[in-house]
Amino acid sequence: MSGDAVPGLIAVLAVTVATLAIGTWGLRFSRTTSDFFVASRSVNPRLNASAICGEYLSAASFLGVAGLLLVGGAQMLWYPVGWTAGYLVLLVLVAAPLRRSGAYTLPDFAEARLGSRVVRSACSLLVVGVGWLYLLPQFQGAGLTLESAIGAPRWVGPLIVGSVVLVNVMSGGMRSITFVQAFQYWLKLTALLVPAMVLLVVWVGDGRPAGSGAGDSWSVPVAGGGAIGLYGTYSLMIALFLGTMGLPHVVVRFYTNPDGRAARRTTLVVLALLGLFYLWPPVFAALGRVYGGDLVAKGNADVLVLELPRLMVDGVGGELLTGLVTAGAFAAFLSTASGLAIAVSGVLTQDVTSRFVGERGPAGTPGSIAPAFRLAAVLAVSVPVLVALFATNVGVAQSVGLAFAVAASTFCPLLMLGIWWRGLTDAGALAGLAAGGIGAGGAAVLNVVGVQGSGWVGALILQPAAWSVPVAFATMVLVSLATASRAPLHARRFLVRLHTPEVLEVGG
Amino acid sequence: MRRRGHLGSEADRATFRALHQASLASPALREGLTADSADRAIKHLRALLGTPALALTDTATTLAWDGTGSHHRAQAGALAAMLVAPVGSDPTRDWTRTVEPTQLPCSTASCPVRTGVISPLVVDGRVIGTVQAFAPTTTAGLIRATEEVAQWVSGQLDLAELDASRNRAMEAEVQALRAQISPHFIYNSLGAIASFVRTDPDRARELLLEFADFTRYSFRRHGEFTTLADELRSIERYLLLEQARFGDRLQVTLNIAPEVLPVVVPFLCIQPLVENAVRHGLESSATVGHLRIVAHDRGHECVVEVEDDGVGEDPDKVRRALAGDASLDSVGLGNVDARLRATFGDDYGLVVETAPGAGTKVIVRVPKFAPGVSAQ
Numbered sequence: 001m002s003g004d005a006v007p008g009l010i011a012v013l014a015v016t017v018a019t020l021a022i023g024t025w026g027l028r029f030s031r032t033t034s035d036f037f038v039a040s041r042s043v044n045p046r047l048n049a050s051a052i053c054g055e056y057l058s059a060a061s062f063l064g065v066a067g068l069l070l071v072g073g074a075q076m077l078w079y080p081v082g083w084t085a086g087y088l089v090l091l092v093l094v095a096a097p098l099r100r101s102g103a104y105t106l107p108d109f110a111e112a113r114l115g116s117r118v119v120r121s122a123c124s125l126l127v128v129g130v131g132w133l134y135l136l137p138q139f140q141g142a143g144l145t146l147e148s149a150i151g152a153p154r155w156v157g158p159l160i161v162g163s164v165v166l167v168n169v170m171s172g173g174m175r176s177i178t179f180v181q182a183f184q185y186w187l188k189l190t191a192l193l194v195p196a197m198v199l200l201v202v203w204v205g206d207g208r209p210a211g212s213g214a215g216d217s218w219s220v221p222v223a224g225g226g227a228i229g230l231y232g233t234y235s236l237m238i239a240l241f242l243g244t245m246g247l248p249h250v251v252v253r254f255y256t257n258p259d260g261r262a263a264r265r266t267t268l269v270v271l272a273l274l275g276l277f278y279l280w281p282p283v284f285a286a287l288g289r290v291y292g293g294d295l296v297a298k299g300n301a302d303v304l305v306l307e308l309p310r311l312m313v314d315g316v317g318g319e320l321l322t323g324l325v326t327a328g329a330f331a332a333f334l335s336t337a338s339g340l341a342i343a344v345s346g347v348l349t350q351d352v353t354s355r356f357v358g359e360r361g362p363a364g365t366p367g368s369i370a371p372a373f374r375l376a377a378v379l380a381v382s383v384p385v386l387v388a389l390f391a392t393n394v395g396v397a398q399s400v401g402l403a404f405a406v407a408a409s410t411f412c413p414l415l416m417l418g419i420w421w422r423g424l425t426d427a428g429a430l431a432g433l434a435a436g437g438i439g440a441g442g443a444a445v446l447n448v449v450g451v452q453g454s455g456w457v458g459a460l461i462l463q464p465a466a467w468s469v470p471v472a473f474a475t476m477v478l479v480s481l482a483t484a485s486r487a488p489l490h491a492r493r494f495l496v497r498l499h500t501p502e503v504l505e506v507g508g
Numbered sequence: 509m510r511r512r513g514h515l516g517s518e519a520d521r522a523t524f525r526a527l528h529q530a531s532l533a534s535p536a537l538r539e540g541l542t543a544d545s546a547d548r549a550i551k552h553l554r555a556l557l558g559t560p561a562l563a564l565t566d567t568a569t570t571l572a573w574d575g576t577g578s579h580h581r582a583q584a585g586a587l588a589a590m591l592v593a594p595v596g597s598d599p600t601r602d603w604t605r606t607v608e609p610t611q612l613p614c615s616t617a618s619c620p621v622r623t624g625v626i627s628p629l630v631v632d633g634r635v636i637g638t639v640q641a642f643a644p645t646t647t648a649g650l651i652r653a654t655e656e657v658a659q660w661v662s663g664q665l666d667l668a669e670l671d672a673s674r675n676r677a678m679e680a681e682v683q684a685l686r687a688q689i690s691p692h693f694i695y696n697s698l699g700a701i702a703s704f705v706r707t708d709p710d711r712a713r714e715l716l717l718e719f720a721d722f723t724r725y726s727f728r729r730h731g732e733f734t735t736l737a738d739e740l741r742s743i744e745r746y747l748l749l750e751q752a753r754f755g756d757r758l759q760v761t762l763n764i765a766p767e768v769l770p771v772v773v774p775f776l777c778i779q780p781l782v783e784n785a786v787r788h789g790l791e792s793s794a795t796v797g798h799l800r801i802v803a804h805d806r807g808h809e810c811v812v813e814v815e816d817d818g819v820g821e822d823p824d825k826v827r828r829a830l831a832g833d834a835s836l837d838s839v840g841l842g843n844v845d846a847r848l849r850a851t852f853g854d855d856y857g858l859v860v861e862t863a864p865g866a867g868t869k870v871i872v873r874v875p876k877f878a879p880g881v882s883a884q
Contacts, residue, residue, distance in 0.1 A: 042766055042770065043766045043767065102772060102877060102883075178766065256767050257770065258735075258737065342807065346808050497882070
């Protein structure tokens, strides 16, 4: 495998170096006063949208979607559609009010809206849970990538990537600097777009052969199995459409927008950029039907994107393309995992570890990274790495789907009702978060430890969103109605602020 | 032999209960006497007195009623108004009154609100309201207890008044800070602008407009908070004006992470630091002065550093300035520090690194989110 490993290794090194270089020097060059307006200009929506996409497009998108489509056919298109459409819900119902609330994280929003430390703590707990659930498939995907690119055993990937992410986060080298994350998006798009174009040309040159064994079921957009299949498809749609707004690393990026209007524009651009990106995994999947039949037989569909260039193009060209997709895949889990790890450690620092370790560094170095944050980062990364080593491999995209289901069953009701309904109380929010969290979270844990049911039970555990989201909403509403006297006094004023467009700047 | 969990005699336990009830009522009362705070405090006060009904009023209306017989609610306000009117606001007289059944007309036979005790709430030498306890019969004990509760409530309200005046003092200081910018700076700026009027009229015009925008921001009346972007924009104008005066002697370097520009900060919390840096770093020495302003993104908080390479300062003097010693030159420093602490908590005070001859670096940390802090 040593010859095969070279392009992959070079690509991984190149991505790491480029990322660190942009992070270190990108926006660090100093400016004089005459450039002040440039220096003090906010991040514009296009750059911020690229950054959001860079952080959002994980290994599940880069590797998982093509693999799922290859095996499952058109019904799996709901993954990329859902991951994009989630931003439509975010755009219409959440983006601008959330920005106007001034909240930086989801727990911040809960505290500002409900004025309750208890609900805040519950949200922090859930952020950590969702973050871990989302980190898990990133590390598993990393194992797959390194196995395919360098030929390392599968347990090496999570360990190596976990350590790289940890070093990144702790050294501050890959903080959520907008520029770095934006670069990651364009890198991932290029890494998918260029090989796809080349492979399409090769396919046309081969006389456009049809795929083997692509039966009718491959092109049906609903899972087979009658009512159960239909349930699974709808449940997945609910999870993905409503889960996006509850992802911790996505929400913090919206803070960078100067106002609610910019938040909306950013979301619009995100929709376009994601649409552009998700055009390409299906191309890989379709070509995979033609050239990559062995991968399905070997049960190794997740590496389709990495293997296809070699299968279709011989010699140096194939190696170059392999290097490019490997770089993209590495960027995919590096950026998402770092973003998530930072979000999770941030919450852990604020609400857990700073109670045990002093939050501030030694006197005189307030800019340095505090010991509490280091401890939190170790916790944030090591837990999912350990689980990735020992848990059964649920499949990269499916596992991410579960993280979405938990987010959709907890933060979605909190945000929707918090933004659009005056009557939400702290007790109601807490009960709803508990109901949704225990429901969807319990199902996710069952999946991770490998419990599988058959028939309806299996479907309800594998795709919990269709029942857990309504349960969470209903609990939140009913308990709020029952405890109406606990509604915070400032609710009306707060909602007015959330929904009032920022006025034209009057008088500086 | 004393066992753990043994709480003493019955009398001791009664004391503990009373103290506990008082401590429950205290946070609400510390917000001052309003319908809202009265509403939250009154049930604890009634538990303290053990009467069937209790009312809190201001000098004319009932603010809160707890217990049975709430159909008497309106009467309580009227009683307060009636009793305050003749006595006026002179609290020196023995003011506690009992209320006869004739003054509490009631159609409900079983209503326990037959008689009452009214005791005044006195804050700062003025009667601002009453505590009214109602019971089937009035005892000397009830009168005494009501008086004591009224005095304790008055004490809490006094403290509330103190809190309020401390906040007012802080606001006045911000106002002073706005005004404080003017004299030196205005003379110097206008002087510098005047020097350009003949040689470079366009530049003079631009500087005048900058000056106008700068003063408009600094003297703005509304809003306790602003965004870091607005604060930096104002600092830019300030520096342009100072550069017109000092020319190449003032070298400014900026390094701002765009992610932190939307962060909400107290109004005028960075600008005084920049002004200090220019004044101390430059005015006293004849050589070129370097000024560096840096804003970092640090996850859930942002860090702003203002650094100069001027004469520096004795750390002890800085410590006294931060402690609020107004006799020193750096008035802005103590004010900014106090306002940051008041807004974000004691973890977020200023950090000053300095020594004589070694320049000065002032570091501000601001959390990206704090409950109740918003720019509008």
